[in-house]
Amino acid sequence: EAQVTQNPRYLITVTGKKLTVTCSQNMNHEYMSWYRQDPGLGLRQIYYSMNVEVTDKGDVPEGYKVSRKEKRNFPLILESPSPNQTSLYFCASLGTGGSDYGYTFGSGTRLTVV
Amino acid sequence: AQSVTQPDIHITVSEGASLELRCNYSYGATPYLFWYVQSPGQGLQLLLKYFSGDTLVQGIKGFEAEFKRSQSSFNLRKPSVHWSDAAEYFCAVVGSYNTDKLIFGTGTRLQVFP
Numbered sequence: 001e002a003q004v005t006q007n008p009r010y011l012i013t014v015t016g017k018k019l020t021v022t023c024s025q026n027m028n029h030e031y032m033s034w035y036r037q038d039p040g041l042g043l044r045q046i047y048y049s050m051n052v053e054v055t056d057k058g059d060v061p062e063g064y065k066v067s068r069k070e071k072r073n074f075p076l077i078l079e080s081p082s083p084n085q086t087s088l089y090f091c092a093s094l095g096t097g098g099s100d101y102g103y104t105f106g107s108g109t110r111l112t113v114v
Numbered sequence: 115a116q117s118v119t120q121p122d123i124h125i126t127v128s129e130g131a132s133l134e135l136r137c138n139y140s141y142g143a144t145p146y147l148f149w150y151v152q153s154p155g156q157g158l159q160l161l162l163k164y165f166s167g168d169t170l171v172q173g174i175k176g177f178e179a180e181f182k183r184s185q186s187s188f189n190l191r192k193p194s195v196h197w198s199d200a201a202e203y204f205c206a207v208v209g210s211y212n213t214d215k216l217i218f219g220t221g222t223r224l225q226v227f228p
Contacts, residue, residue, distance in 0.1 A: 031214055040123070042204060042218040052216075058215070071172065090158065094214055101165065103216055107157040 002027045004068075006091050006106035013081055013113055021076040021109050023091030032074040032095035036060065036087040043090065049074055081113045116141045116209035120219035127195050128227050134223050135190040137205030146208040147188040148216070149179055153201045161203075164188065175199070200226045 005101040012037045013019055025032065033048040035058075045058030049068040063085055065077040074093075078085060117140045127133055139145060149161040162173025169181040188205060205219040208216045 033216070035218075040220060042220040043206075044218075045215060048129075048215070092216070096214070099165070102148070102160065102163060105158045 002104065004090075004091055004093055004104050004106040006109050009031055009109060010047050011109060011111050015113055016080050019081060019111075021078075021089060021091075021111070023076065023106060024072050025072045025074075025091075025093040025104070026072065027093060027095060028071065029060070029095055029104075029106065030071065031096070032068070033092050033094070034057070034063060034064070034066065034074070034076050035090045035092065037090065037108075038087050046076070046089075050113035078111075081111075083113045085111065086113050087111060116118065116145070116207060116217050116218055118148060118205050118207050118219035120203075120205055120222050122222045123220070124223045124225065125223040126227065129197050130194050133190075133192045133195045133199070133224070135205075135218060135224070137188045137201050138191065138206075139188065139207045141207065141209040143209075144183065147179075147181060148173070148206040148208075149173065149177070149188075149190050150204045151175075151201050152204065152221075161190070172219060183194070195224075195226055197226045200224055203204050 007022045030051045034046040035043040037043045038103050044060045047066040049055045056065050089109045092103045119124045119138045147164040150158045161177050162171050164171045164181050172178050177192050202221045204221045206216050
């Protein structure tokens with residue numbers, strides 16, 4: 001089954017403790033992206049990657065890092081999490097094949113930073 | 115810059131009533147347009163999408179949307195709402211073919227009364 005897998009689904013951590021949210025896709029997509037969802041703000045792009053070793057900032061990149069060492073994986077790294085990073089996070093990959101163009105989203109990671 | 119506006123934050127309808135959720139976008143050319151639904155505690159599910167051609171598109175769960183270029187709108191409709199349609203609905207647009215960036219509206223929360 002074509003899918004984007006995120007882990008963990010839920011995470012509670014303390015301020016300043018580094019964490020990584022993993023994201024993996026099995027569709028051989030080149031483009032991947034991270035979003036955060038906050039009430040009243042919709043989903044906002046954090047970082048995206050157009051291919052291996054190619055990453056760029058989205059709209060809200062502060063406090064986040066990403067890497068793309070292989071096509072299937074696109075982890076999101078919070079080096080020193082803060083309470084304002086408490087949010088629901090989604091990873092997505094983009095298929096660009098003509099009428100099949102579209103994003104596939106992971107199930108989300110609900111992060112709480114205390 | 116491209117943007118998506120969903121003017122209704124919260125809509126309440128009775129089960130069996132018709133529904134229309136509004137979406138307006140800002141982009142010079144014809145964008146790729148999407149509607150997603152998010153049930154409580156769940157991820158994002160694609161309802162339908164529009165790229166070109168027939169301006170009335172059919173989606174899953176009995177939803178349809180109409181693209182109106184003159185109004186820069188892509189409103190979502192359903193003739194008869196079911197209690198299970200209670201969820202949050204997001205309109206989204208890809209307006210730049212260079213970055214494939216998916217831009218979301220702030221969402222409309224639908225409440226359904228029996």
